[in-house]
Amino acid sequence: MSTALFLSSAEIAELARPEEYVDPVRAGYRERGHGAPAEPRTTLFSDAPAGMLTGYLAILPETGAMGGYTYAAGFEDRDAHFALPLFDADSGAPLALLDGASMNPHKTGAAGAVGVDALAPVDASDLAVIGSGTQARGQLRATATVREFDRVEVYSPTQSHRQAFAAEMNEELDATVAAVASSAAAVEGADVVITATNADEPVFDGEMLDPGTHVTAMGQYHPGKRELDTTTIERATYVPDLRARVTQDAGSFIHAVEEGVVDEDHVHAELGEVLVGxxxxxxxxxDITVFDSGGTAIETVAAGKMLYDRAVEAGVGEEIDFAPASEAMDR
Structure with a gap:
């Protein structure tokens, strides 16, 4: 009989601060740059009841873990539930099962921050954030650890939401965070632009990007999701988290290909390839650069292993039994 550690969402929330996700996620993408296996998401859709079931996988040998993220969203519950099974990369034995919702904005934010650190100007001081939800908070918290921003402009369609976001982040960050009345006002003069939305149409005009601007887009996880316009894709050195997902679910890139603006050769490199040189x-x-961060198991497994190690050290979590197949099937 094998044992694994079950970690609840509440326990996970206490194990690491948002900024502590960045280094393990960077290490995970470096492993990918050296050839660690990873596959883009597989998504199954249901019409009645409406919902989607999604999963993706990665093996990180140097981190010592492998696994993936599986989540169900919608259906009759009209909510989302995230599960992260984590296995030892050498033995294949189960290490942990994580209730993965609370870590999601932090691991996704860390991936965005790694992209900014690899691609944005080193002296970037002005940041635009399009979106004011949980994911936008995760992106900003992590990105603020890799660049010293003086000013952050945030826009989202609901005035009260963007104002609440600005007030909250002003309390947390050294930068001045201001809510602005349009995406154009946020993007104008920005050194870095982050889009954290579920938009079906572009959220800013790519002609507005100054030379040298970096864009991180994290809402590109479905062919119909399109935060960036064709102009932005065409102008940019385009770097995705995984090359294999570019024509599968990177909505803005897919649209640019369909419009004849670019082809698959426009993909400059994966993030991991940039990180390892x-x-x-x-x-x-x-250079205008884009990091298309649609979500992979690379950051998920890297973050999950960090949380597991901390839980073991702190004596947190509940041990659960897993029967190996050699025992369970021999009955």
Missing amino acids: DAPGRESPD
């Missing part, structure tokens, strides 16, 4: 990131101060 197999491909350059920013080659010129005037």
Whole structure:
């Protein structure tokens, strides 16, 4: 009989601060750059009741873990539930089962921050955030640890939401965080732009991007999700988290291909390839760069292993039994 550690959402929330996700996620993407296996999401849709079931996988040998993220969203419950099974990368034995909802904005924010650190100008001081929800908070908290921003402009369609976001983040960050009345006002003059939305149409005009701007888009996880316009894709050095998902669910890139603006050769490199030096990131101060962060098991497994290690050290979690197949099937 094998044992694994079950970690509840509440326990996970106490194990690490948002900024502590960045280093393990960076290490995970470096492993990917050295050839660690990872696959993009598989998504199954249901019409009655409406919902989707999604999962993706990765093996990180140096981290010592493998696993994936599975979540159900919608259906009759009209909610989302996240599960992260984690296995030892050498033995294959189960390590943990994580109730993965509370870690989601932090691991996703960390991936965005790693992209900013690899691709954005080193002296970036002005940040635009499009979106004011949980994911936007996760992106901002993590990104603020890799660049010293003086000013952050946030826009989302609901005035009260963007104002509440600005007030909350002003209390947390050294930068001045201001709510603005349009995405154009946020993007104008920005060194870094983060989009954290569920938009079906572009959230800003790519012509507004100054030379040298970096864009991180994290709402690109479905062919119909399209935060960035074709102009932004065309102008940019385009770096996804996983090359294999670009034509599968990276909505803005898919649309740009369909419009004939770019083809698959426009993909510059995966993030991991940039991190290990197999491909350059920013080659010129005037380069416009895009990190398309649609979500992978790379950041999920890397973050999950960090949380598991901390839980073991702190004596947190509940041990649960797993029967190996050699025992369970021999009955």
